[in-house]
Amino acid sequence: MKDLVSRCPIEEVMQVLSGRWPSLLIYYLSEGTKRFSDLQRDNPTISHKMLTMELRKLEDAGIVQRTEFDGYPRRVEYDLTPAGLRLVPLIDALGDWWERASSDVPGDQDVANDHIKMI
Amino acid sequence: MKDLVSRCPIEEVMQVLSGRWPSLLIYYLSEGTKRFSDLQRDNPTISHKMLTMELRKLEDAGIVQRTEFDGYPRRVEYDLTPAGLRLVPLIDALGDWWERASSDVPGDQDVANDHIKMI
DNA sequence: CCCTGGTTACAAAAAGGTGCGTAATTTACG
DNA sequence: CGTAAATTACGCACCTTTTTGTAACCAGGG
Numbered sequence A, B: 001m002k003d004l005v006s007r008c009p010i011e012e013v014m015q016v017l018s019g020r021w022p023s024l025l026i027y028y029l030s031e032g033t034k035r036f037s038d039l040q041r042d043n044p045t046i047s048h049k050m051l052t053m054e055l056r057k058l059e060d061a062g063i064v065q066r067t068e069f070d071g072y073p074r075r076v077e078y079d080l081t082p083a084g085l086r087l088v089p090l091i092d093a094l095g096d097w098w099e100r101a102s103s104d105v106p107g108d109q110d111v112a113n114d115h116i117k118m119i
Numbered sequence C: 001c002c003c004t005g006g007t008t009a010c011a012a013a014a015a016g017g018t019g020c021g022t023a024a025t026t027t028a029c030g
Numbered sequence D: 001c002g003t004a005a006a007t008t009a010c011g012c013a014c015c016t017t018t019t020t021g022t023a024a025c026c027a028g029g030g
Helices: A009-017 A021-030 A036-042 A048-060 A082-104 B009-017 B021-030 B036-042 B048-060 B082-104
Strands: A064-069 A075-080 B064-069 B075-080
Touching: A009 A021, A009 B021, A009 B082, A021 A036, A021 A048, A021 A064, A021 A075, A021 A082, A021 B009, A036 A048, A036 A075, A048 A064, A075 A082, A082 B009, A082 B082, B009 B021, B021 B036, B021 B048, B021 B064, B021 B075, B021 B082, B036 B048, B036 B075, B048 B064, B075 B082
Parallel strands: none
Antiparallel strands: A064 A075, B064 B075
């Protein structure tokens, strides 16, 4: 999904939120300040490279604040920006919508009902 | 983004909403019933393969209703389901959030401000 | 050599595009 | 009248592009 096709804000948000990681990272960051290695522990299946790339993307989008500290083992902290914090409930609302949609569709034959609300 | 990593509803919604097309298709379908060829006209850059695949995905997710009519040239209609309709305002809220986030970040050097609200 | 956070180069995998085939019926043409 | 073409919504096979993973390397203090 390289570039936009419609110059509309919705397509733009989806461009940054699309993919497996953005929402997960935002969720874990909503718990509070995290370091690179914390986020690696939080989602063990993300590759090193993906984590840096996704964090940069979120930083560029103004969702995540990156703070670098000088020091012995170099230390970098990540937080949600105020805009990022405002985004959290919107993402939660999508999760709630999905839970409801999965449960009240009658002929929903798939495993949609054993989903666990963990974000 | 093949399979899930966290069994949480948010990751699941993002799996179906991720990408360039889902939000656009939902937007166009929120205008009312559309046929395959209508949707092709609405977004001329989507390939027919992508369009069928994305519509199937949205159908499987319970967002889109597909109705096939017998006839001379076969006719198929697509609508939003009730769940799909409930989703629309949530997506709009993301667009609004993005517009605000783009405008009130001071050091935002990119073109975020000339975005046009069209969804 | 270790640590943390990161970059780079290369390879694998996934996403996406192109074009052809198909159904059933109408219309167009010689 | 017989035949060919057009229409609509795809499925399939093949190929290119984009994304993601792997692994190796870098910095600089301990």
